[in-house]
Amino acid sequence: MDSDRNIPLAEVTVVTRYYVASSAIHLSAYKKIVHLHMDELGYISQWRAIAAGGLAGIAAALATYPLEVVETRLIAQNCQQPTYKGVLHTLSSIYHSEGLKALYRGFSLTVIGAVPFSLGCYAVYINLDMLWEEPSFRFTPLQNFINGCMAAGLAQTLSFPFETVKRKMQAQSALLPHCGGADVHFNGMLDCFRQVIKNKGFLSLWSGLTANMVKIVPYSGLLFTCFEMCKQVCLYRNGYIVSPLSYQLTPGVDQSLGASELEEVKRYLRNRKFHSQQSTIGNRW
Incomplete structure (x- = not known):
């Protein structure tokens, strides 16, 4: 009875972890991709913004997809004779018995969808x-x-x-x-x-x-x-x-943007891009 009682709790746990991690990664990736496609005035077209949202969603799915597989397996199994006993046990069992590929089975449908x-x-x-x-x-x-x-x-x-x-x-x-x-x-x-x-x-x-x-x-x-x-x-x-x-x-x-303020915005964006490149080079070496 104890193991049966723990299965729904495990499902709630994995769903919570999945949504929290997915939302955090999605928002972070979206912000980064949007910044890369902005012009000097901070403008981005609607199509590029939507493409950025799609790419951010794929990045979030790539990082959290194994948790989605775990959620599905915990729901699909027989609670009277459970094969899996929790989130970590499910991840470990799938990895050791079916391989890493099983944890990303169906991921291409996330990209297409x-x-x-x-x-x-x-x-x-x-x-x-x-x-x-x-x-x-x-x-x-x-x-x-x-x-x-x-x-x-x-x-x-x-x-x-x-x-x-x-x-x-x-x-x-x-x-x-x-x-x-x-x-x-x-x-x-x-x-x-x-x-x-x-x-x-x-x-x-x-x-x-x-x-x-x-x-x-x-x-x-x-x-x-x-x-x-x-x-x-x-x-x-x-x-x-x-x-x-x-x-x-x-x-x-006054909510208009004057000439001097416009130049200040351009300078800020250039400096941010320059510091970002420096940080990338530093991380590489």
């Missing part, structure tokens, strides 16, 4: 002004929450078939009862797609989408809302807007 996911987010983002019939800086927290939910909903719908196949590839193992409970047996990514469509039908690629939406959509809405609110608080504390609840500009505050 990042394309429709980013396009879904972008499709919502570029149509927000037309949807609300007002510029984005006038959005309320409720509007930002709805925007985040819509972007996540469309992105998840477009990329979910890749998520379905990825989970099946992660779960399939000869060491687990019924090969991890996978409803089809396959020899690779393309064969998995083919077997799922052949045995379960094309729409089965979206099986479980509703449950996933319940988890991801409100999470994304709250994340987007908190991000926008933090931006407003920072602008308010620096005196640029009249309230942390709106983007109304503070009267009498």
Whole structure:
């Protein structure tokens, strides 16, 4: 009974570690990639920003993907006769019995799925002004929450078939009862797609989408809302807007960028790039 009671706790632990590590790496990588693609005025195009988000997501997935495999295996195993007894034990068992490759089984689907996911987010983002019939800086927290939910909903719908196949590839193992409970047996990514469509039908690629939406959509809405609110608080504390609840500009505050200030910004960006190169050379030697 004790071991059965510890399995759900292990699942919660690995999910927490996965999301914390993934979010931290994602944000750090995104910031670094955006800085590399900014021009001298700190501007970056929408397409480059979205590409930076995709690359940052891939970097985060590369670092945390084994934890995602562990999560899937802990869920797929039989709790009455558990094969794995915790996060570290699962990592060690998979590595020693199936090799390092098993910890990254299905990773290519994360890379491929990042394309429709980013396009879904972008499709919502570029149509927000037309949807609300007002510029984005006038959005309320409720509007930002709805925007985040819509972007996540469309992105998840477009990329979910890749998520379905990825989970099946992660779960399939000869060491687990019924090969991890996978409803089809396959020899690779393309064969998995083919077997799922052949045995379960094309729409089965979206099986479980509703449950996933319940988890991801409100999470994304709250994340987007908190991000926008933090931006407003920072602008308010620096005196640029009249309230942390709106983007109304503070009267009498010159918010234009003069010629001297422009040169100062250019000089700052050049110095930052120079120090970054020096740091890279120092690390190399």
